Amino acid sequence: MELNEFRDWLFAEGKADQTIESYVNDVKGFQSYLQEKLNDVPVLSHFSFVRYKEHLLLENYAIWTINKKG
DSSP: OOHHHHHHHHHHTTOOHHHHHHHHHHHHHHHHHHHHHOTTOOSOOHHHHHHHHHHHHHTTOOHHHHHHHO
């Protein structure tokens, strides 16, 4: 699913504008991380998500923020 399709789906599900933007930004952040840090990992895996959560911890994100993003 493309990001715009995801945005449209969230809208169709009745999500608030602020919620949609938050979710879309979370996905963009994860995509950016994958491109920058895990370019040697060819497919998404549990490992990808674990590494991203570790990255967020090192960036001093609050636990509740990390859980929302991951």
